[in-house]
Amino acid sequence: MMIDAPVPKPDGRQSQTAAAIQRGVLRFLAAHGQAGLPEVSLASGRRADVLALDAKGALSIIEIKSSVTDFRTDAKWPEYRPFCDRLLFAVGVDFPLELLPDDVGILVADAFGAELIRAAPEHPLAAATRKALTLRFARAAAGRLAGLYDPDLRPAQEW
Incomplete structure (x- = not known):
């Protein structure tokens, strides 16, 4: 399991366009009663752009x-x-939507918000996977919040 930094810092890989889309997505999620967390490490070692x-x-x-x-x-x-x-x-907003696969949802976003163009098909997670991901989400979010209160915080264990 990878450790999430308390507050992820830009690493130079994300373009201004990607940062604007991320901001709009997070605003969209909040407006629709969802909690969004950017840059979340998964058990596979991959990092999700946003986990909601x-x-x-x-x-x-x-x-x-x-x-x-x-x-x-x-x-x-x-x-x-x-x-x-x-x-x-x-x-x-300028992305050609026809390039995207048919089996995913689509959000079109800018820095001010997003619009759901196509709902995502549901693929329910197994209970054990859901629990593990929910715990990962909660620990990463809590660790980042604690890092805002104490920027010098160094966790004794993985979040």
């Missing part, structure tokens, strides 16, 4: 694609499906 938790405990992964090139060169997204009830892509 709704009031019923359903987990969604939102994969941000900032450009057509980003989409075409990143083939890891199918590996996220076993870690969520719903998988969505979030793209900018």
Whole structure:
């Protein structure tokens, strides 16, 4: 299991476009009663762009694609499906939606919000996987919040 930093710092890999889409996605999630947590490490070693938790405990992964090139060169997204009830892509307003797979949800976003273009099909998680992911979400979120209160915080164990 990887340790999430208390508050992830930009690593230079995320473009301004991706950061704007992320902001809009987080605003969309909050407006729809979901908690969104960016950059969450999964048990597979992959990192979800945004992991969202709704009031019923359903987990969604939102994969941000900032450009057509980003989409075409990143083939890891199918590996996220076993870690969520719903998988969505979030793209900018100029992204050609016809390039996206039919079996994922679609959000179109900018820095101010997002619009759900297509709902994601549901693939219910096994109970044990849901519990593990929910705990990972809660521990990462709590660790990041604690890091805001104490920027020098160094956890004695993994979040």
